Amino acid sequence: MDFLNKLSNIASETYKKTSKKTGELAKEAKIRMKMNEDKGSIKDLYEEIGKIVYQKYVKNEDLSIKDDLNSYCSQIDELSNKIEKALDELLSLKGKRICQNCHEEIESNVKYCPSCGAEQADIIEKVEDKDDGKELQEIEIVEDDKENKEE
DSSP: OOOOOOOHHHHHHHHHHHHHHHHHHHHHHHHHHHHHHHHHHHHHHHHHHHHHHHHHHHHTOOOIIIIIHHHHHHHOOOOHHHHHHHHHHHHHHTTEETTTTTOEEEETTOOTTTTTTOBBBBEEEEEOTTTTOOOOEEEEEEEOOHHHHHH
């Protein structure tokens, strides 16, 4: 009977870990799909900008970026920001982030970048419940900057 209880507990733990990993993979796939859609939209906007520039060239008209291209550029900026946030979210899922100095992918809880040695201004630590492995909260530890230390 004890053997069956242990086997049941092992199976239960395996199921929990597998379902958690499956959920993470599904979330990652969804984020990547949205990023690809946004990249496609940016490509379409670039193409539209190119058409406008070429039409102005053919007609020998002056091109005004503010008048002719401002809305396209604004849309590209918005989409680029969405992609950047999605990338940050993907890295967070993996427990990583980007170095503030050299822009290499690093572990989220390191104080110094292993690639360039730059000190990271803030460290994000995820606190997990040791019993069930669920993430309880995200704690941001902000290092005091040198000006605050001197006061």
